[in-house]
Amino acid sequence: MPKAFFIDTSRCTACRGCQLACKEWHELPTNKTKQRGTHQNPPDLNPGNYKLVRFNEHMDDIGVVRWNFFPDQCRHCVVPPCKEVADMILEGAILRDDTTGAVLFTDKTKQLSADDAQVVRESCPYDIPRRNEETGLMSKCTMCFERVTSGMLPACVKVCPTGTMNFGEREAMLELANKRLAEVKKTFPNAMLADPDFTSAIFLLTDAPENYHTYAVAAAPEPMDRKRFLAGLGKPLRRVFANLG
């Protein structure tokens, strides 16, 4: 039975417990940071941060300042473009576990060239994968695969004190998401679920997606298809070159 996250941003207080729990569970290295005039820290996802609470501030039509929080992470797409692209370059670099629906970057990603890794990165409509330039390893949220396959909750969900982060069977999460959406719409008529049919990390947004993050929802399909098309074009040539040694 595939699993899914339901991330209810209407409940998020940006405590960043999820961000910290992720870092601690995966024993990820620290970041060198500096004050940049925002609580969003580090400034972006990186090989040491699979989860990042993004902060976005804007004034709405009636002059009210809205401060939106977006606990960004891999969406574990039902049909992951990153895997489709990576498969054309090096099979096994990226896997999708059918049981949980987790999309997993393996050690084989180290064998991808910087250019290939960039193609994989660009195939992600949510701008999630990152590459460690020293080791070549590509990384992102793992859905806490080893925890989930042991019957445990992902670390970010376990630690969330507000009910923002939820995890369970995909059907149950979709049901919860729709139930919560109906409730939230009473206060925020424009509330929406971000790409619920295509992802396994379903965000509930109370504001327009662009008021959270540039990549809160997938871009229009054309650019993504083009990237995949271009990546596909290179595939036979790569195989030919590989065979020529």
Next chain:
Amino acid sequence: MMTTTPGATPSAQAVQNAMASARAIRPAHAELMTAFEKPLAIRAGLSDIFRGDAIPLPDVRPDRLAQGAAVLMDDDLLRLAPWLLQAARELLPVLESSFPNGDAFHAIATSVATGEFALREKVRALLDGDSATISQSAEAIGVQDGFLVLALQMIAGAAIAGLAEQLRNELAHTNWSYGYCPVCASAPGLSTLSRKDDVQVEALIGGGGKKYLHCGLCGYNWRFKRNACPGCSNDDPHSREVLYAEKAQHERIEACSKCNGYLLCVDLREYEQDPNFLAHPLALVHLDILAQGKGYAPLSRCAWNSFS
């Protein structure tokens, strides 16, 4: 409509599903889980059947409970006699086929069928912790004590679990603060820390972590104070310790150096779904081995946590 085939009830299926999942997570315990899967599934199925079967229920007396007298304390178990016989008929052949040296269960089944073996009295002895009577009975049948204890635990567990379910609503309104089961007075086999509470605040989910004990025989669960040993009520933090694997802190050994007992505890706040409380102890046997290696004894002794 409730099925009368014990192996096909929802609880029996739940045990089998839980065993399958646990085998994938803990392949080292697979052999042990496979051996106990069918007996535990049938035991769970029988409980499902018994919970829907009306029998004269014992009185739930708050005054007696307040003094620590479990419902079945001093009960002659006559009301349970048909269930005990049915459980024996269903479970003993399954036990016989589940273990390589299962002949002992055949001998027990023969003795029960011929009426030589007063099942109700032996279950009473089990509840009373009367090991002398159990030993004598085992000797009379020509089996080792351990086989008879396992058979009686399975049979009594199935029957009393059915009764406990019928008493659950009534017991829920009573206070029970002891470290043994309010239904059958058996020791707990597992404890849990409860899930987060619904605190009815829009942007806050918290709490949970309340300690519940699960009876090692009938599976009834009740609230218990978190800071004390269920075996001896010792609440001195300096003589109690918690042991766990670094990456599995939700599965822990709670040991007491005063009574030298231990009880395994699982934190439900870490689990995606509640584990099956009948099957889960078998997935935690590595903790039993560790605890007993440190010289502690289980509060509830059963076939899978008794090591020679």
